[in-house]
Amino acid sequence: MSGADEETRQARAALARIAEPGDEVLGRWVTALGPVETWRALREGDGPPAGASPDRWAGMRLRAGNTSPEADLARIARLGGRFVCPEDREWPRQLDDLGPGQPVGLWVRGPCSLRFVALRSVALVGARACTDYGAHVAAELATALGDRGWTVVSGAAYGIDGAAHRGALTTGGSTIAVLACGVDVSYPAAHRELLGRIAERGLLVAELAPGDHPTRWRFIQRNRVIAALTRGTVVVEAARRSGSLVTARHASRLGRHLMAVPGPVTSGLSAGTHRLIREEATLVGDAADIIELAGDMGDLAAPEAAPVVPRDLLAPQVGEVLDALPATAPATVEEVARGACTSLAAAGARLRELTSLGFVERVGDRWQLCRAGPRHAGPADVSGDVPA
Structure with missing residues (x-):
């Protein structure tokens, strides 16, 4: 696969601006008609494809009228980034597991190849309002994974996400932040410096076009990309109603390895991880446990030696x-x-x-x-x- 031609790239860039992440109806249109014809139909208004309600078609037509893929592609180029299409060599083929809900394309900032660094990657996710214990564990796991040549993927949010990215960066390892906004939007604002470091040494990745801002729905849909991109997801700390459990459900549905870190039974922020362990996740306590599960055959954790007296x-x-x-x-x-x-x-x-x-x-x-x-x-x- 040599890469998308310019017409296809512009069409996909336009659809990324128009559609919301995870739009399976649009995904089926792209599969049936191709990105160029889908963009032309939206731009010229020939009539809604199958499965489109009149209201939805009207809303997408309104967005299409204000969409300029040439401007978006020029904007990402000025940022030193690129728009990666499924036709490109850099596209991670594991995202195809999302079926019609896969991204129409990804906006990427950073020096690494997305496909290459995602080959050996693990998602570390968890509570935003985490405890000191959770932040410490996330940072330690990320540091050890980075030392072993694994890429740490997370969502750049407060709490566990931020600790995981920082832990990976301390070793010089690769880390990917999957955003629920444009790759030029610093969200949360307090992570501006962290996002800058990730863009310099890892990758910022988003389905949303440059300038787009996050919404609750976009956060939820962002989690499916984190799960699909990686070999496995580790939930470090989570309450019973935590967004990280959405990532866990996606990982399980996609057949990825699902892992969780136990915590104090007295902490409400361990209730979600303990439920995962009880129901379907594998308990992990260090990077070796994670690599043994998510790594290649023979990539085993060292046997634990009990204290000797x-x-x-x-x-x-x-x-x-x-x-x-x-x-x-x-x-x-x-x-x-x-x-x-x-x-x-x-x-x-x-x-x-x-x-x-x-x-x-x-x-x-x-x-x-x-x-x-x-x-x-x-x-x-x-x-x-x-x-x-």
């Missing part, structure tokens, strides 16, 4: 003798042998071994636990007190 390194028979020693008073070899259910000779040999390791000390003809703890732990260099 010196006592763990003892042979089972030696540990049984140590367990047989009373906690508060010395014991004879016979008492130890009886407690460990072994012979006197074996008990004596193991007590001498425990003495050399610093677990046990001899007091006359009796043996007791060494209160100072073991001097060394055997094969592993592990130190620490041993509970009596």
